[in-house]
Amino acid sequence: MHIHYHYVSIIIVLCFSIRTTKCSIIEVKAGESRELPCSTTARFDTRWYRSSTSDKDPIVSIEKRISTNGRYILQKDGALSIRKIDISDADSYFCREDLIGRTVTHQLVVNYLEVPVLKLPVTYSKIGENATFICSSKGVPNLYNATWFKDRNVLNVNDTMKYSQTNTTSLEIIRLEKEDIGRYHCKVENDAFKDTEGKSNRPKYFAVSYLGEITLKSPEIHLRQNTTGGFFLFCCKWIPPYHH
Template sequence: IYFPLSLNSVKGTNAVFQCEVGGTAPFEVTWLRNKKPLTSNRKYKIVSQDSLASLEICSFESADIGEYQCVVSNDVESSGTLCVKEPPIFTLTLDNQDVIPGSTVVLKSAFTGTPPFTIKWFREDKEITTGGKSFIKKDASSSFLELHSVKTSDSANYTCQVANDAGKVTCSAVLFVKGSSKLVKNGESLILACKVTGTPVISVKWLKNETEIASNDKYRQSFTDSVASLEIVKCTIDDSGDYVCVASSDTGSDRCSSTVTVKGVFSFHLYS
């Protein structure tokens, strides 16, 4: 007789126990769950053909976990444990955060599912590990990323990934570390500039309030001698906001940011 010692299955799917019997036929086959006989119905499909006996369990639920046995008439018996595994689901997702330089930032997630879990954190597409100013904590149903003394270059998209044998889920949040502040009068022009280092730099782009800026007569972009610059021509009140320069290469990306405030100009006239 051949019978698997254990069978792992994903919640909501079907699983099949198979028992191959050798010896003198005919055989009488009985399937048991937790020592109680099973019969064919919508939940359990029992088939015996030649030397192969099978039990199919439809649409797994947690209640189906237990010990299943195949018993043949010659008293040969084999048993195994069926484990129903639930994929991870987030019960708490990451929140976007706007902070000032030097702050300590905590990004936390919580989840349910069948352990064990594999938990990873990413900054953009690069995995983060504990070290330096980054600290990752994991427990049975939650994980958090703690970043100490953040600076403007820490502004990025952060992702928590949780996986088990049944599936994988991710949740993300944007961390924006406010950089320098620029105050400009209505109608004046302003130039924002960032020094970019790295080999090679593939692309440089500018964002306003996390929306990419296109180069045009209003926003003039340049990248010369490792300096990325954005000129805002004749600023208006609508140009106030958070500006970010993003430099990307094959090895990753980095950011610098500045908050721009456009101040209106008022004139007063005295009449007599």
């Protein structure tokens, strides 16, 4: 299990600041449910608190076994059950058994990963220019990988002549070509959400502007084609017929 070491100092402070006989770090994914154990003794006097709420106001107790939002439940053995955990549940939880002066503390770490937002250049890019894409997302633990796709095929970002990456969440396409027109998306992962659990954005269309010339012999029409990523504007000029 991946331990978030920046929480360890919080646990140590709690252990010394309150009469704690047990401390632990519990990791859980957003959307899951989990029970935080207390003990099997003096269960009739067990009260659960969060460090972010008032010490005088337990979230559950023998008098109030179910919290107002219905997601916190005091079990018969004194454990705290949390249903459908979300990011806001990340906190320090501790149960107190007042008859024996026992306190058990748990640091609940909620792992999550947001669907990424793909940012394309705000203006049309032209042939020969460079274009930078940004794949923006948040998660716990931090992101460690982003995979890039064009038309649902994985891009070969190892081709450093074509692609440049200053980090895993940015991609620069070097010297744009018509072949770079297409639909792009990215997939992000962290230690908690890997492979099929990674998050992807909906594909976005990327256009490239270029200018070309087409001449048709029959009928004798000269076409000047101004093309922007697959959308065609034609400017037509009649060529007078040849007279003998």
